[in-house]
Amino acid sequence: MVCYGVTVTITASVLGLGMAKPSFLRAEQSMASDRATCGPPGVASTRRPDLVFVVNPLGANGRTVKEWKKLLPYLRSRLGNDCNICESLTSGPSHAIDITREAIREGADAVIAVGGDGTLHEVANGFFWAGKPVSSHDRDSSHRTALGLIPLGTGSDFARTLGWKNDPHEAIERIAKGLRSHVDVGVISGESGDYHYFINVADIHLSAKAGYYAARYKRFGNLCYVIGALQGFIGHRNEDLKIKFDEGEWETYSQVTALCIGNAKYFGGGMKITPNADLHSGDFEVVILQDFKWYDFILKMHKLYKGTHVTVNNVTSRRVRSIEVESVAGSSNIFVQSDGEHLGFLPRKFCSLAAAIEMIC
Numbered sequence: 170m171v172c173y174g175v176t177v178t179i180t181a182s183v184l185g186l187g188m189a190k191p192s193f194l195r196a197e198q199s200m201a202s203d204r205a206t207c208g209p210p211g212v213a214s215t216r217r218p219d220l221v222f223v224v225n226p227l228g229a230n231g232r233t234v235k236e237w238k239k240l241l242p243y244l245r246s247r248l249g250n251d252c253n254i255c256e257s258l259t260s261g262p263s264h265a266i267d268i269t270r271e272a273i274r275e276g277a278d279a280v281i282a283v284g285g286d287g288t289l290h291e292v293a294n295g296f297f298w299a300g301k302p303v304s305s306h307d308r309d310s311s312h313r314t315a316l317g318l319i320p321l322g323t324g325s326d327f328a329r330t331l332g333w334k335n336d337p338h339e340a341i342e343r344i345a346k347g348l349r350s351h352v353d354v355g356v357i358s359g360e361s362g363d364y365h366y367f368i369n370v371a372d373i374h375l376s377a378k379a380g381y382y383a384a385r386y387k388r389f390g391n392l393c394y395v396i397g398a399l400q401g402f403i404g405h406r407n408e409d410l411k412i413k414f415d416e417g418e419w420e421t422y423s424q425v426t427a428l429c430i431g432n433a434k435y436f437g438g439g440m441k442i443t444p445n446a447d448l449h450s451g452d453f454e455v456v457i458l459q460d461f462k463w464y465d466f467i468l469k470m471h472k473l474y475k476g477t478h479v480t481v482n483n484v485t486s487r488r489v490r491s492i493e494v495e496s497v498a499g500s501s502n503i504f505v506q507s508d509g510e511h512l513g514f515l516p517r518k519f520c521s522l523a524a525a526i527e528m529i530c
């Protein structure tokens with residue numbers, strides 16, 4: 170097995186680069202030190218935890234990898250004595266999914282996304298395969314790989330829900346402490362029968378179209394979301410949508426501008442779009458904006474950032490475990506995005522998977 174594509178070894182113990190076997194995870198069999206700090210506190214272990222860092226070299230328009238390189242000496246000194254560390258740079262979109270699946274199958278203790286929400290999204294997707302959680306070949310059935318995050322992206326919206334600053338040193342401290350907490354994950358299904366997962370916010374129509382365009386302007390930092398929104402407005406029409414909540418009856422929502430499904434609270438570079446979403450609740454907060462005109466966004470922008478928009482006219486908020494959405498007119502061009510990544514178009518179904526991933530918090 171290749172040690173995850175374009176890979177740089179950090180510790181001498183991280184072996185297996187470009188070799189079929191042994192993999193990097195099997196290479197290190199030494200005993201954990203007395204100062205075991207990379208796993209849950211109080212858990213006695215006879216092995217050093219294996220940590221896989223998945224780095225998007227193009228995250229935040231290249232800033233991610235620059236910051237990461239500066240961080241490496243600190244990472245080595247803080248964790249290298251106690252943990253096996255494997256760094257893996259992604260070679261393109263979706264590569265982080267494959268890296269994560271492989272790492273989990275090989276028994277990694279944690280897979281840590283280094284980058285923005287897109288990288289976190291791909292790593293979270295790597296925890297699943299064909300609708301089921303990925304598990305290790307060799308570790309006992311109680312073993313769970315944890316998901317970690319060093320937020321180094323453009324928006325890094327997921328981290329805001331947890332109150333984390335964009336401070337990589339703080340993130341390394343969290344990893345060193347190794348405290349884990351179960352978080353919910355959303356699963357999206359469509360006509361193709363494939364499953365796709367999200368951990369932050371999935372959204373439909375104008376905001377999803379704006380996100381699609383914003384991705385082209387990441388070089389402008391958070392300004393990309395403004396440019397994306399302006400471009401999204403060109404030719405935009407509010408649409409009537411058919412919605413089914415929690416397997417109930419179909420309801421029609423007229424003139425929907427955007428529909429947002431929050432597993433967490435923020436999107437679009439700091440907009441608190443689903444302010445009551447809770448990663449540990451087992452459900453989503455769904456916020457529907459109806460009949461918004463372009464000037465409504467200007468007038469209500471401050472409310473969207475503060476999360477106080479849910480009480481204004483033409484905004485509905487409700488908690489659901491599942492939601493199915495279709496276009497009334499059968500339009501096949503209503504955008505869907507998940508965690509800021511373009512996913513495709515309606516129809517789609519979204520379900521909450523309670524406590525589906527253990528996250529290093």
Ligand SMILES: Nc1ncnc2c1ncn2[C@@H]1O[C@H](COP(=O)(O)OP(=O)(O)OP(=O)(O)O)[C@@H](O)[C@H]1O
Binds near residue numbers: 227230262286321323
């Ligand atoms: N090596 C690569 N080459 C090109 N694209 C990549 C590569 N690795 C990952 N990607 C893609 O880069 C995209 C953005 O990554 P990421 O989310 O980390 O940064 P960002 O967009 O700057 O941050 P945020 O999503 O928080 O705004 C993702 O869609 C991912 O698929």
